[in-house]
Amino acid sequence: MRDAVIVVTGASSGIGRATAVECARRGARVVLAARSGAALQQAAGECRARGGEALAVPTDVSDEQAVRRLAAAAVGRFGRIDGWVNAAGVGILGRFDQVPARELRHLLDVNVIGAVNGARAAVAVMRHQGRGVVIDVSSLLGGRVTAPYMGGYAMSKAALCTFDEALREELRLAGDRGISVCTVLPTGVDTPFFRHAANRSGRALRSLPPVATPERIARAVVRAARRFFLPGARRSVRPAARPRMSAPALVRRAVFVAHRQGLLRRRGGRGGRLLDAPAGRSAAVHGGRRGGPRTAARRAVGAAAGLAVLRAVLPRCRKAVGRGGVGRARPGRRRDPGRGGRGQRGRQ
Numbered sequence: 001m002r003d004a005v006i007v008v009t010g011a012s013s014g015i016g017r018a019t020a021v022e023c024a025r026r027g028a029r030v031v032l033a034a035r036s037g038a039a040l041q042q043a044a045g046e047c048r049a050r051g052g053e054a055l056a057v058p059t060d061v062s063d064e065q066a067v068r069r070l071a072a073a074a075v076g077r078f079g080r081i082d083g084w085v086n087a088a089g090v091g092i093l094g095r096f097d098q099v100p101a102r103e104l105r106h107l108l109d110v111n112v113i114g115a116v117n118g119a120r121a122a123v124a125v126m127r128h129q130g131r132g133v134v135i136d137v138s139s140l141l142g143g144r145v146t147a148p149y150m151g152g153y154a155m156s157k158a159a160l161c162t163f164d165e166a167l168r169e170e171l172r173l174a175g176d177r178g179i180s181v182c183t184v185l186p187t188g189v190d191t192p193f194f195r196h197a198a199n200r201s202g203r204a205l206r207s208l209p210p211v212a213t214p215e216r217i218a219r220a221v222v223r224a225a226r227r228f229f230l231p232g233a234r235r236s237v238r239p240a241a242r243p244r245m246s247a248p249a250l251v252r253r254a255v256f257v258a259h260r261q262g263l264l265r266r267r268g269g270r271g272g273r274l275l276d277a278p279a280g281r282s283a284a285v286h287g288g289r290r291g292g293p294r295t296a297a298r299r300a301v302g303a304a305a306g307l308a309v310l311r312a313v314l315p316r317c318r319k320a321v322g323r324g325g326v327g328r329a330r331p332g333r334r335r336d337p338g339r340g341g342r343g344q345r346g347r348q
Contacts, residue, residue, distance in 0.1 A: 001226055002027030005078040007070065009061050009118055010088030012039035014191030015137055017046075018214035019085055019221045024052025026222060031074040031081075033059040034088065053078075061088045061114030062106075071121035080129055083225040084122035086115040087137045091153045091193055094200025103198050104152050111156035112163070119167060123179060131178035134167070135224050136160050137217070140185045149201045161185075182224040186217045 006023045010016030012034035020030045024047035032047070034040045037058040047054035055077050059070045074081050090110050092099050119134050126132030141147060142157025164183045171179050188211040 001222065004028045004082040004225070005031070005074060005080055006083040006085065006225065007031040007033065007074050007081055007118075007122070008085045008087060009033045009059065009070075009114065010086075010137075011043050012036045013196075014087075014193060015186070015189060015214050015217050015221075016085070016087030017043045018218040019087055020044075020054070021046055021050055022215065022218040022222050023225075024048070024054060025050040027052060029053040029055075029078050031055045031057060031070070031077070033057050033061070033070050035060055061086075061117055062109035064117045064120070067114075067117040067121045071125055075125060081122060081125045081132060083133045083135065084118055085135045085137070085221055085225075086118045087221075088114050089137065089156075091150070091197035092200065093149050093153075093194075093197055093203075095149060096151050098200050099152060099198075100200075103200075107152050108156055108159075111153070112159045115160055116163065119163075119181075123171070123176070126179045127176060129178075133180045133182060133225055135182045135184060135221055136164055137184050137186070137221070138164075140187050149203070153197075184217065184220055184224065186220075187212060189214055189217055 001023060004023075004027075006020075006028045008016050008020040008023070008030060011020045011030075011032035016034065020032050020043055023030050030044075030047050030052055032040055032044050032054060034043075035058065037056070040056040040058060044054040044056040055073065057070050057073045059066050061067055071081065088110055090107050092103055092107050115136050119136075122132065122134050126134075138160045139154075139157040141150060142154035142161070146154035146158075161183055164181050168181045171177070171181065190211050191214055
């Protein structure tokens, strides 16, 4: 990625900041965008310390004109845009009828319209170049499954996946085969997300285990950017994501049971101010949900919780399989008594 020009939105904290730093570490020239100018300058300084060039451009991604100015600043400084990473995002936790409409609109403006604005600005530049990649950071929570009290967030991430699918086809039909669109679908990530999100649920929520580091997601984004000459595709970033994508009915039930039995029991949770730019601890890369002296205990508790979820889910899934409720079965081997017990291929 040496000398590649990468624009990263949401670069003041979490996945966006980790991605900007990882790109800089690999020699890219990084353009960082976020609402918080002070946090953005800190992130840009970290990128320079890793050996990369960095330009900080305070930007509200929900403002189309501001995003166009961001693209113009990148081209004006570095001459082109090779990759555009839409990592800006906010969250709301709460029952759908208790979330203020103003906050829901703001979430959609940032998570969906912000990514659309970024794609428009990026594609306009990349068409003149003949190549480039747009990478959207979505989530498995919405991209494949959802969870109670996170309907608005999941809706925005599902919309992002759908938009990317359509954009890929539109670019192909328009003959822009040098421009790729990639959707990254992380599982739970140790970022300040829950610290900054507006929590209207009255409960202390946290990500379902296992929780990945922002650096791991950043490496997945960088790998996608390095292979942007290939057709874009969704990319998950943990083995734990595979069951969610291959057996969504099972995982939806597991998510529901996990929230009911553990993650939703703690009351009194508080969140951040959704409409404010991240600052202080909310502008960090990590959210403090990994490591520490209690890591072994947390893993043990997580394993026990996983077993409890399986005990609750599997009986229901067996019934669903009997009714054909988990989806189409794969071709399997079926015993044939007339052939001495040897199996034969057939549809179940």
